[in-house]
Amino acid sequence: MTKEETIELFNKYVIANYGRLPRVIVKGEGCYLYDSDGNKILDMFPGWAVSAIGHCHPKVVEAIRKQAGELLHIDNTFYSEPQGKLAKMLSERAFGGKSFFCNSGAEANEAALKLARLHTSSEKYKFITTEGSFHGRTFATLTATAQPRHHEGLLPLLPGFVYVPFNNIAAMEAAFDDEVAAVMVEPIQGEGGINIPDPNYLKEIRRLCDDHGALLICDEVTTGLGRTGKWFAYQHFDVEPDMITMAKALGGGVSIGAMMAKSEVAATLVPGKHASTFGGNALVCAAAIAVIEAIEEENLIENANQLGKYTMQKLAELKKKHFIIDSIRGVGLMIGIQLNSPGQPIVNKCLERGLRVNCTQGTVLRLMMPMIVTKEQVDQAIDIMDSVFSEG
Numbered sequence: 584m585t586k587e588e589t590i591e592l593f594n595k596y597v598i599a600n601y602g603r604l605p606r607v608i609v610k611g612e613g614c615y616l617y618d619s620d621g622n623k624i625l626d627m628f629p630g631w632a633v634s635a636i637g638h639c640h641p642k643v644v645e646a647i648r649k650q651a652g653e654l655l656h657i658d659n660t661f662y663s664e665p666q667g668k669l670a671k672m673l674s675e676r677a678f679g680g681k682s683f684f685c686n687s688g689a690e691a692n693e694a695a696l697k698l699a700r701l702h703t704s705s706e707k708y709k710f711i712t713t714e715g716s717f718h719g720r721t722f723a724t725l726t727a728t729a730q731p732r733h734h735e736g737l738l739p740l741l742p743g744f745v746y747v748p749f750n751n752i753a754a755m756e757a758a759f760d761d762e763v764a765a766v767m768v769e770p771i772q773g774e775g776g777i778n779i780p781d782p783n784y785l786k787e788i789r790r791l792c793d794d795h796g797a798l799l800i801c802d803e804v805t806t807g808l809g810r811t812g813k814w815f816a817y818q819h820f821d822v823e824p825d826m827i828t829m830a831k832a833l834g835g836g837v838s839i840g841a842m843m844a845k846s847e848v849a850a851t852l853v854p855g856k857h858a859s860t861f862g863g864n865a866l867v868c869a870a871a872i873a874v875i876e877a878i879e880e881e882n883l884i885e886n887a888n889q890l891g892k893y894t895m896q897k898l899a900e901l902k903k904k905h906f907i908i909d910s911i912r913g914v915g916l917m918i919g920i921q922l923n924s925p926g927q928p929i930v931n932k933c934l935e936r937g938l939r940v941n942c943t944q945g946t947v948l949r950l951m952m953p954m955i956v957t958k959e960q961v962d963q964a965i966d967i968m969d970s971v972f973s974e975g
């Protein structure tokens with residue numbers, strides 16, 4: 584099939600709810616994408632932050648092949664080894680909680696919101712979330728997403744949500760009362776523009792939650808699994824949440840989400856209260872186990888730390904040269920370049936030169952570099968951005 588024929592299929596048969604670039608991707612390998620015209624693209628935003636250990640990591644591909652030959656899907660009427668094993672691995676790398684498995688970030692957040700209402704007393708029904716957050720596209724998670732542009736045309740939303748500015752503990756305190764069931768917050772906002780809170784922010788939220796008998800839910804759907812230089816971003820802030828949610832990086836490219844809760848909270852989720860037909864099947868759990876093993880065997884968290892620092896240095900040099908860069912924010916390989924002007928033309932020009940980056944909030948270039956990235960690849964990305972910025 585030609586590229587034009589593929590695009591024609593989309594035009595005729597696929598709902599046009601995405602702004603797609605006119606390229607057909609035929610192969611992904613490590614930090615690179617290949618399109619049907621034979622272009623090789625350095626991918627610094629792989630799979631919209633899903634392919635965090637690169638495209639088609641060989642250990643993940645091998646685990647999927649092996650599991651596919653034994654058992655693809657088994658429903659949750661039974662036990663299966665991969666799900667149990669994965670839950671143990673996640674528990675040991677977080678706060679020792681128990682996991683519920685689903686298929687996406689939004690579903691993981693739905694599970695967390697439901698569990699918060701179920702677990703807290705009946706007069707508690709409110710959720711506090713922060714402006715600029717992104718928590719998903721289902722009605723509850725869309726309501727949790729405190730960005731009016733995502734709500735347009737969809738009112739009324741779910742009752743009970745209260746929004747406060749991010750990284751403003753006084754506003755959070757003012758919004759708190761004894762009807763709050765939980766605070767849901769990204770430790771570092773992703774879609775909101777790579778916003779990093781003050782070191783004490785999460786701790787202060789923890790204190791407010793404890794004072795009012797509310798739960799703290801950290802949405803780690805983007806930040807989870809090592810890209811910030813720790814397994815989970817909350818671990819940068821000396822705080823322990825009651826629940827975390829994860830998805831994107833977890834499956835190495837297959838659809839899996841998870842909500843982990845402290846054991847005493849998890850105990851509320853008894854049979855009949857929540858479920859997911861596909862959740863935690865053997866195939867996706869085998870893939871996720873391989874992701875965690877690959878991260879450890881290849882020291883990828885350490886690489887995320889080192890290469891993240893290196894990239895920040897290189898970007899600081901670029902900032903000196905180019906007025907278009909206002910500031911740079913980053914933790915590990917999760918980096919935002921705040922521009923003084925719209926980012927989409929920059930994204931398009933980078934792609935023409937073989938570099939994929941993303942733009943969020945109109946003026947923030949966003950990098951979610953794969954944790955296998957090398958110095959040479961960072962240099963290549965910096966060189967391409969340098970030449971694009973020079974063009975103006």
Ligand SMILES: *Cc1c(COP(=O)(O)O)cnc(C)c1O
Pocket residue numbers: 686687688689690692717718719720769773774802803804805806830831
């Ligand atoms: C992507 C994302 C979600 C939604 O995940 P889906 O898999 O698209 O449902 C939720 N929260 C955060 C922080 C995300 O980045």
